[in-house]
Amino acid sequence: MERTNTLAALLARGRTEDVALSAPGRSGLTYGALRELITQVRASLREWGLGPEDRIALVLPNGPEMAAAFLAVASAATTAPLNPAYRADEFTFYLDDLQARAIVLLEGMDGPARMVARERNLPIIELSPTSNGSAGHFTLKCEQPPPPIAPHSDEAREGGVALVLHTSGTTARPKLVPLTHANLTASARHIGALLGLGPEDTCLNIMPLFHIHGLVAAVLSSLGAGGRVVCTPGFNALRFFSWFEEARPTWYTAVPTMHQALLERARRNVESLKSNRLRFIRSSSASLPPQVMEELERVFGVPVIESYGMTEAAHQMASNPLPPHPRHAGSVGLAAGPEVAIMDDAGAMLTPGGLGEVVIRGPNVMTGYVNNPEANARAFTHGWFRTGDQGTLDAEGYLRLTGRLKELINRGGEKVSPLEVDTVLLDHPAVQQAVTFALPHPKLGEDVAAAVVLREGLQATERELRDFVSARVADFKVPRRIVVLTELPKGPTGKVQRIGLAERLGLTS
Template identity: 75%
Template sequence: MERADTVVGLIEHGREGDLAIGAPGRPGLTHGGLRELARHTVTALNGMGLGREDRVALVLPNGPEMAVAFVTFACGTTTAPLNPSYRAEEFDFYLSDLKARALVLLEGMESPARAVAAARGIPVIELVPDANGPAGRFTLKPERPLSGTPARAGFAEAGDVALVLHTSGTTARPKIVPLSQANVTASAGHIGQTLALGREDVCLNIMPLFHIHGLIAAVLASLAAGGAVVCTPGFNALKFFGWFEEVRPSWYTAVPTMHQAILGRASRNTGVIQAGRLRFIRSSSASLPPQVMEELEQVFGVPVLESYGMTEASHQMASNPLPPRPRHAGSVGIAAGPEVAIMDEAGNLLPPGALGEVVIRGRNVTAGYENNPEANAKAFTRGWFRTGDQGVLDEAGYLRLTGRLKEIINRGGEKISPLEVDTVLMDHPAVQQVVTFAMPHPKLGEEVAAAVVLREGASAGERELQDFASARLADFKVPRKIVFLPEIPKGATGKLQRIGLAERLGLTP
């Protein structure tokens, strides 16, 4: 069954009887059980006429069934996980854009995707969890009988597409990112090496499993190391410490807003934290404020490793290393998989210390967007993929990001990094969360604005925060408008949204 650089080869690494995929309050699926289910699933899909590189949309709630479906379907088809909370119009766009050959839904699950699939003639396959078996085990039940002979049956090979995801599409039509079997398994291996994952490691997954972060960092990296991932129904700050106590994870990975919510409840759970066996905490998918990193390390007593990932790189590009090597607050670490460099607009690679666009190349990087020659021409320069992020590499190889190029605020020709302003405002004792963004201005083009969430019981006014910022920042970087909110709007994966925030908050003319 072993094949190099494929998901089916990756799941060969665990010992037969060791836990592979679990869920709180349920017995888990072993590595041997996962391999057996992968064989059955690929055979069942082939019997329905679905084979290698046929696209199967997975619309399943977060949990072990979604994790196991992703892994087993990827062994013999192309998986296309979609956010279960999409509306009908969104499902219509994604199912059509993906050219999905089938849609997988949980048995009896109410979803607008059902009607969309029916209207488009896409077969629906129900995933039926094994009520008496381990977490994640399932059988497949097509809504209508399906049969046929796939063009390419059996297990996938390294060059086959394992996973297709769309870019977030905040400013344009979302682009399809095809990731090959070799891409995703390389990335899982890189993450395992960075974190020194082994058979004793257990990851508590709170990330959504329609997103690259949860799929590759939590699920595939754990399995590639022969370890285990325990899948929750999704992030819930109120339930986190109950799961933490039961599962006894050696690590978890999350986005900064989740870490901040966990810290908000940590003081009530000091005994649970002290009794745990946590080895490290990982943060990715958005910039971790240095203040949050320091507080996490203080509260949990373990290293916090900020890493840098994106869909086009099958997630991980750089990461802070484990001790004894240094980790730096405010840095996303050193290259941790692909090669990382800094490039100017003309396509020249820049020396250490120079500011420019972060570019990458390597085995985990997509070969290009699907059917989009224009986007590919912009994204690739001499074999390097342009990430759209601005940053600096220091002499020691540590990368510091200054923001997304499209999020950099251009105030009358002065370029301002929103991350720099975030970091300064986060130092104010009353500030719990902040996101700096561009606000339209009739003369300057853009002006600096910030949305702030205050700590419980704390108070601060706009003038006070502006004075605090002006003591630490050049005048043109000080937010001219500060909005106080009970909560900052987030995207589906928990990331704070800078682009379009001025419009959402009614700050546009």
């Protein structure tokens, strides 16, 4: 029986008495207690006729119970975490597309997820956090289990699907990504090895746990190394430094917009930073502007490790290494798990320096989207998965991304990388955040536009910013419009979404 590369095997490294999960202001759940909880959940799910092939949706608030429920359900069935903030029509789509056989909800929590589940007669499993218990401990109850379909095996296998997630679906119908136990454990071990994680490490998790970044980079990589995860209720820049002081983490991982928000608060929390025990800060899920990396390192006093990940690869694909190895601002580093190469449109591999599509293959990469042969035919070429990102590899193997292929701006045949313009705008002393995007144009097809957030107490006009950019890039790359905002529009995981931004900002009329 295949057990080596399962979640259960991954969690076996932690010492029984060590804390695995905790939360601000709460006592921790030990590895021994976590493993007992997983065994109890597996027994309950089997009693209710649910096994490895069954998809169970998780709709829970961020925190240690969500982390523990993911680990427990994924060890016994196929888990499908969903964003609790979805509207009723979104839950209807995702639950139907998943063909979920049950849904896990917080006991007593009303909302659209419960309403949609009732409308569909979907069995509801109530999760109740243990009163006065350790963070992450809970009990489950299910009054109306689903009717049995077929007998289940007792143990999850490494080739079995542990987690299914939808792609973001910014331009088309979301695709369903199946990640096996082997995919997840490979990615977790790659991250743990690259970052040198061990039992003495504590990760402060501020990422949402319905997203691959939080689930794998924060939770699975830490627990696979025998470390500890402090699970917050979610990202909150105002509360981060109080959590930081209490948890005393050795690292945290986040998306660039979160790092930028924390930098704004850092000057008010100098004392918190003086006594920290951080080893490094990790950034992933979107390109980290070099200026932000440099400021983070200066303010926090530790190396910032930028990594490159996506759902289809169970998160990590490439990463900058820890010192003393070189890390480069503007690069997402070296291959860190799967093989990474650059391919042209015809499917030929490019030599170092060639600009093309980033492709990957390896043990943490999915084998194909669920029930989507057309998408799979487009996504795989000669066994390589096409990421949809454009970039180059240098002679040392460091990968530099120039942007998502679908986000590149085609201005009358001239291609503009939004990331390049972002970087130039961020060099302006008054600009704190910037995002460049396509603006529809009647003759050119697309033109360049940008939105910026200015630093507190500083000013800059649209004309000043356009002049600043025009002195540094070719004329066709200069944004025709630059709007100043108090906050950049972000998706549910904290990433800025370029596609459709012109419409959302009312610039298309």
